[in-house]
Amino acid sequence: VTVGPGPRVVDLNADAGESYGVWRLGADEELLDVITSVNVACGFHAGDPATIDRTVTAAVGRGIAVGAQVSYPDLAGFGRREMAMEPGDLASCVLYQVGAVAGFARAAGGRLGYLKPHGALYHRAARDEAAATAVAEAARRYDPQLPVLTLPGSALAAAAEAAGLPVVAEGFADRAYTPDGSLVPRGRPGALLVDEAAAAEQALRLAGSVRSLCVHSDTPGAGPIARRVRAALTGAGWTIAPFASTGR
Amino acid sequence: VTVGPGPRVVDLNADAGESYGVWRLGADEELLDVITSVNVACGFHAGDPATIDRTVTAAVGRGIAVGAQVSYPDLAGFGRREMAMEPGDLASCVLYQVGAVAGFARAAGGRLGYLKPHGALYHRAARDEAAATAVAEAARRYDPQLPVLTLPGSALAAAAEAAGLPVVAEGFADRAYTPDGSLVPRGRPGALLVDEAAAAEQALRLAGSVRSLCVHSDTPGAGPIARRVRAALTGAGWTIAPFASTGR
Amino acid sequence: VTVGPGPRVVDLNADAGESYGVWRLGADEELLDVITSVNVACGFHAGDPATIDRTVTAAVGRGIAVGAQVSYPDLAGFGRREMAMEPGDLASCVLYQVGAVAGFARAAGGRLGYLKPHGALYHRAARDEAAATAVAEAARRYDPQLPVLTLPGSALAAAAEAAGLPVVAEGFADRAYTPDGSLVPRGRPGALLVDEAAAAEQALRLAGSVRSLCVHSDTPGAGPIARRVRAALTGAGWTIAPFASTGR
């Protein structure tokens, strides 16, 4: 089941809930006014329980779809370091995080809308079949109808499809792509588009081929970029709406 | 709503899922053959995701009710050290753990049956109104019908009652009581009843006044004690059955 | 052995190294240009190894004395939550942190200059004799000459004195005091002096009676406050110098 781009309907997603204890990160407040789906950190790469609680409650209150942004267990590395987890352990880790965020969504009167891997797990699940299958299997065990947000053509897209899960294609408004369609790795020069106009242009270019566009929360100027992307899309006749149920 | 002891029906509960990574703890396999409710570690004092997954799956498969044994976040101290958490943070921590275990229960084809605090949080919620309210509130936010397993007469019993939650009175077959009805603190001589006959006798004495009896998993000889307790109860005409729904 | 205020010599100390992974905290760079002693987070409330490494190396390079700011193990609570640790466990935790920071100091060509507890442990060691003794004992085991930086008149001052350790009296330039000489708890209105002039005035008032003055790194405007405090002190004829050896 692939959830394709509707007739000029597109979703805007961003990460949030990435603060931890006293440490603040991201432009959550600003972004929640712009996006229609929120990838909530689940406590493994970021997000203490109080932060997740606050983030999910705010999202549900605004009708934003809540996604579990599952990660390797690696606070110190923000989930950006590949870890050689066995598929079975990985599946249990994913299911743990999915349940935790789903509990907050339920408590807030909403429901878990989708799953999206974070950081190194995003990249591994995009190319490694065993990891992709573990992630998809965890999602399916939790809810056979849970949408999986991922790169089109990725191993995770295939594994989720095989598991009978809705697959939602994602593009990145503010990350540079290589000619072959993969992302320029973080840390490389030009990996992040910090120019609002460039991000807006890229969003318009991608909107036809993906159902959801990601704008980053930790890009400098994340709020203004997201607003510019949204304005460009609506200006071009796109409706901005979540792909997942918000449970309300 | 207090769930009293039925006409000669009593539940046997024990902790499980308290291994962590390579470290093994508890007589889980033996106990799952004897008990009717299992208090599953949620990852905060013990229990990595794979251990929780395995434990919950085994419990659901045997028709055992699954409880979330919520704790302070303290692996190094096994949740036995009091921590001065703010009630708001505590409630979010409890909700996080409840969701995580509930997710595994759902994935296994069952459902979360109840909540029981662990260790230092058990004791704090038994006597501190603010903590008790935080725990009860987290349970209520997740499910207004979620039973709370706790000491009769405790602050948590009162807070759960006030929140409209089912309250289930618990007794300890293998922990010594003081004359005023509280538990002899761990570490004191005689705190644990390691004599099978003494535990069985105490179980028979308590069965009339509580709905669930706890047998410990980390007591030396936990398996044989639990079997002896169960045999004594059934021999005396008690039916051993969970108080909570197993979702099947 | 009490290290008293020298003849118009005073030390300026501040916390640093409190970032963790991607999360940034504190005005480290600015403060290292102003202070003469740095309280380095040891990884238990903040400070990943790379952050500690960078912070200690920068401090040693500038001739700043390096202190180990030991804490309860509580990243999520930034070491600000009281934890009921047994004195023996506490002493081992303190020694672990002391060794870790001392290793970085040695690697940078310097040496560990002193110990100062952080957050909830600072407050507990100031009033609880068992905890104070555990902290002092850990310091003494590492180095019988290791200075301990603490509130004058505190339980830790007494315990360190009893252990034969140099005790260094500390005052706070930018924290409000109660009439009885203790600190107004964080979170209370007015607990932090965010006015540069008020902090500078308080520093001048305290300089005669303490050997070291603390300026905070996480106060809004921490850098400007520290510079103003330093300017006021030097303007009034005080020499700003560390109380501890920098090992160079």
Place this chain on the structure above:
Amino acid sequence: VTVGPGPRVVDLNADAGESYGVWRLGADEELLDVITSVNVACGFHAGDPATIDRTVTAAVGRGIAVGAQVSYPDLAGFGRREMAMEPGDLASCVLYQVGAVAGFARAAGGRLGYLKPHGALYHRAARDEAAATAVAEAARRYDPQLPVLTLPGSALAAAAEAAGLPVVAEGFADRAYTPDGSLVPRGRPGALLVDEAAAAEQALRLAGSVRSLCVHSDTPGAGPIARRVRAALTGAGWTIAPFASTGR
């Protein structure tokens, strides 16, 4: 500088201090009566501060050389999962652990004797030059004379040699080797020699070509195996002695 096998002098090393909180692991007490060097867990894959304290104190008291068994930060995976840490972060992590264990050794009246990587880091540093250099560099920064215990011919042996550190060749009495001289990976059938006679025979075979022989603490029957290995070596005329200074 390579520390070769002396004229019929060999060292016996084993891991210890791998308990964590309530969780017990290893036959530490038994092994400390047999070995001459102990690889102490540093808190990253195992070993809470109280456990490390106890282990190091016991070792120093018996004249056993204390090694820091540095690891990736991965309690849940016991340091056995490869993690893609940047060399700079890895070096800081190693230095942190070295300092922590060295502090306990110093407090116990001894000194840190050597460094040995654990688990996945052992294997990575054996074959990956960047990681090997990071580990060696951390050791050198702490002490330019710190011996590094590692596989002969490994990348770490080369990097330590290049850094001017003493390199100590290690063999495994109770791990099976492949024909090319590397270890049969854990988990493969026959990876661990659990037969005492086989381990003793392998020890005799290796003693001529390595300076230290590792016996495992988590092999079933670790104590008896170690005693049998030691008896076989002494029976064949080998002197069992540490390669590193114990500081006493």
